[in-house]
Amino acid sequence: MNQNYMELREIIKLLTKNKAEILLITLMGLIAGTVIYMLPAKYVSSGAFYIKRSTDTNSTFFTYEGYYAQQTALSYANTVAALLESIDLRSKSMAELGISVDEFSLRKYQKLISVKKVGPQLISLSVKGKTYDEARNFWEALSNSLIQTTSEINSNGDPNLSISKINSEPVVKQEYKSLWLNLSVGFGLGLVSGLLFISLKEYLKK
Secondary structure, eight states: OHHHHHHHHHHHHHHHHTHHHHHHHHHHHHHHHHHHHHSOOOEEEEEEEEEEEOOOTTOTTHHHHHHHHHHHHHHHHHHHHHHHTSHHHHHHHHHHTTOOOSHHHHHHHHTTEEEEEEETTEEEEEEEESSHHHHHHHHHHHHHHHHHHHHHHHHTSOTTEEEEESSSSOEEEEOOOOHHHHHHHHHHHHHHHHHHHHHHHHHHHO
16 A cells, blocks of 8 residues: 555646646647647548449349349449549549549548448549549549440440449538537647656656
């Protein structure tokens, strides 16, 4: 009990001794959180695609055909998701918008794209941009390239497979930013960084 009490006293003594540095680093965290909040919010363009395989409704094996079509579409959804994230589709869309295609720009635009399989036959695509038009235009370029590319591939493979947009236009909105959240994160990171800094400094003194 006495040992724990002594350790607690040492910790309090250490924090009191270095409180100025801890407060300074915490303040820097708050400032960083405020600066990040004040940066212009990006726009996000979102939309979904439905993957299906049409069947012959006049077939006497309609039940089997329907099951086979569904299973094929389910499997094809993974291919569509991978294609949306591929460098081929990305570079094709960038070139269509007149964007220079090089290693730097390809990496930059890769970070702006988010692809999710939100349902068995449903793929969601989100694209970030500095402006409303940038986010919307890149989403449109990607979606058009996807539909065109898959149509060309399926014409030589399974022409019954198709991809369609859920909505003709993507939903474009500005990213939500919370001042209190930024300040809380900045305060927390600043405080933790301050404590780690003091701990490391004291450790190196020994």
